[in-house]
Amino acid sequence: MRKRYTTTPLYRFLSTSFVLAFCFLFQVDAQQVTLVDQYYINPGIYNPAAIGFNNQFQAYLLRNEKFRDFDGGQTFHSFTLDAGLKDGKYGVGINLFNNNIDIFNTTQAEFAYAYQIKIDDNQFLRLGLSVGLSDFRLNLSKTNADMNDVFLQAGHYNNTEFVANIGAFYTNKQLTLGFAIPQLINQSNLSKYDANDLYRQSRHFLLSGSYEIPISQIKNLSFVPNFMMRYIKNSPLQFDVNTLLKLKNKGWFAVNYRNKYAIGLNLGVNVLENFKVGYSYNVNTQNTAHISTTNHEFLIGYSFSKTSHQKEKKEVEYLRDILKEKYQRINRLEEELKKYAEDSRFNDQDRDGVLDENDDCPNTPPFYKVDDRGCSLDTDMDGIADSEDMCPDKPGSYTNNGCPEQTEIRIPLDKNLENLFFEFGKATLTELSKEKADAVISIMKEHNDYVLKLHGHTDDIGSEKLNRELAYKRLITLHDYLIKHIVTENRIIIMPHGEGSPLVENTNEKSRAYNRRVYLEMYSYE
Numbered sequence: 001m002r003k004r005y006t007t008t009p010l011y012r013f014l015s016t017s018f019v020l021a022f023c024f025l026f027q028v029d030a031q032q033v034t035l036v037d038q039y040y041i042n043p044g045i046y047n048p049a050a051i052g053f054n055n056q057f058q059a060y061l062l063r064n065e066k067f068r069d070f071d072g073g074q075t076f077h078s079f080t081l082d083a084g085l086k087d088g089k090y091g092v093g094i095n096l097f098n099n100n101i102d103i104f105n106t107t108q109a110e111f112a113y114a115y116q117i118k119i120d121d122n123q124f125l126r127l128g129l130s131v132g133l134s135d136f137r138l139n140l141s142k143t144n145a146d147m148n149d150v151f152l153q154a155g156h157y158n159n160t161e162f163v164a165n166i167g168a169f170y171t172n173k174q175l176t177l178g179f180a181i182p183q184l185i186n187q188s189n190l191s192k193y194d195a196n197d198l199y200r201q202s203r204h205f206l207l208s209g210s211y212e213i214p215i216s217q218i219k220n221l222s223f224v225p226n227f228m229m230r231y232i233k234n235s236p237l238q239f240d241v242n243t244l245l246k247l248k249n250k251g252w253f254a255v256n257y258r259n260k261y262a263i264g265l266n267l268g269v270n271v272l273e274n275f276k277v278g279y280s281y282n283v284n285t286q287n288t289a290h291i292s293t294t295n296h297e298f299l300i301g302y303s304f305s306k307t308s309h310q311k312e313k314k315e316v317e318y319l320r321d322i323l324k325e326k327y328q329r330i331n332r333l334e335e336e337l338k339k340y341a342e343d344s345r346f347n348d349q350d351r352d353g354v355l356d357e358n359d360d361c362p363n364t365p366p367f368y369k370v371d372d373r374g375c376s377l378d379t380d381m382d383g384i385a386d387s388e389d390m391c392p393d394k395p396g397s398y399t400n401n402g403c404p405e406q407t408e409i410r411i412p413l414d415k416n417l418e419n420l421f422f423e424f425g426k427a428t429l430t431e432l433s434k435e436k437a438d439a440v441i442s443i444m445k446e447h448n449d450y451v452l453k454l455h456g457h458t459d460d461i462g463s464e465k466l467n468r469e470l471a472y473k474r475l476i477t478l479h480d481y482l483i484k485h486i487v488t489e490n491r492i493i494i495m496p497h498g499e500g501s502p503l504v505e506n507t508n509e510k511s512r513a514y515n516r517r518v519y520l521e522m523y524s525y526e
Contacts, residue, residue: 049128052084052091072102459512468498
């Protein structure tokens with residue numbers, strides 16, 4: 001270590017006193033877990049049980065600066081990376097921290113694990129544990145003092161120790177509650193001097209909570225009061241109170257109050273769909289406020305969204321519920337039908353609703369539409385019973401299921417409107433395709449008897465099954481767009497072909513682009 005000496009006894013005295021003061025502070029069980037502002041955005045920074053609670057893979061980078069106007073003010077950096085697995089049942093993460101206060105530097109690396117217990121569909125309890133290593137260093141090369149001083153000749157100035165933290169995290173639709181014990185294991189992190197530990201990790205107790213209140217007058221806006229309480233042995237109880245306004249997927253604004261320490265503002269925005277940036281500024285309320293008021297915190301976060309997977313899962317659950325309801329209805333109808341069959345077995349042999357004693361046509365097929373005499377109805381008098389007539393109000397023929405014979409006439413379309421093209425692997429309409437579809441919609445509105453046939457095609461990349469599914473999705477996209485613009489569903493026929501009928505041979509990217517299309521045919525019927 002390089003020796004440095006003061007030029008005056010006074011300066012030497014002040015420098016040495018500075019070192020002694022810091023060592024004294026670290027001897028007592030004081031606040032060691034760094035106070036950050038935006039823990040309500042990333043609760044996993046304090047509580048290992050919150051790792052992966054929102055079932056996303058996300059990363060956060062944070063920089064916190066305190067007493068910036070002082071030489072040797074505190075600078076804290078953290079990097080957290082966590083993921084929710086198995087729909088949030090498990091959570092895993094990595095936490096990296098560095099805390100620097102002039103000649104004191106602490107670097108910490110942890111691995112975190114969380115497990116979720118389901119109470120009911122809306123309530124969950126998570127338990128978490130994080131373990132790792134903490135390296136504490138005292139860099140006396142920054143001091144300007146006589147290195148012959150006895151205090152500065154201690155034989156050990158850095159140490160690496162094992163650390164462990166535990167936590168619990170409860171959530172329901174609107175409420176969250178968290179409890180964590182950072183630095184659960186107390187270890188000496190620096191050599192002893194006069195039989196006293198110069199620095200010992202102090203066990204902390206953290207209690208946090210929030211309640212989200214939707215503001216019905218403004219869509220996606222909610223008000224979130226938030227608090228955190230900290231207790232350390234031999235130190236006064238410290239607490240934060242925060243009030244947030246959150247605009248879903250857009251950002252947040254918060255007012256922060258830290259008891260006997262600072263008040264501040266916090267602003268965050270979602271720059272992109274999964275990228276967020278936050279800034280917090282605090283004004284000290286301590287006695288040092290007139291000397292240093294610049295406390296800052298910067299946050300950058302990115303989440304690898306599972307939105308598409310979650311959306312598909314919700315759609316599957318929705319379809320499952322619909323099918324369940326349909327099957328229940330079918331079972332009820334079967335029971336009713338069975339009961340009706342039992343009741344009518346002896347009094348209504350043909351089961352047409354007319355008792356045998358009043359039935360002029362006792363051998364009518366079961367459940368045919370009949371008149372008061374029990375004989376089959378034939379409203380259009382074409383010789384085909386209404387129960388077998390696809391067009392009961394219009395005379396028709398047996399060959400056409402009771403409907404009038406129709407002549408199909410193809411209506412010529414402008415060549416530019418015959419094909420609507422799609423991007424590779426996608427089923428969304430491009431702006432050019434929407435313009436073409438709008439032109440076709442105008443024609444359909446002018447001619448109410450016109451019918452559209454839509455043929456879905458793809459290129460040859462991918463399996464035949466997947467390409468047929470992709471062709472169907474493209475047809476559904478156009479089908480829904482037409483219906484949205486007042487083209488009734490009975491005037492649209494969709495036919496997915498997949499890769500089987502290419503417009504041109506699939507030889508390169510350009511030719512394949514021609515085959516990613518929906519082909520339109522327009523007909524009228526007489």
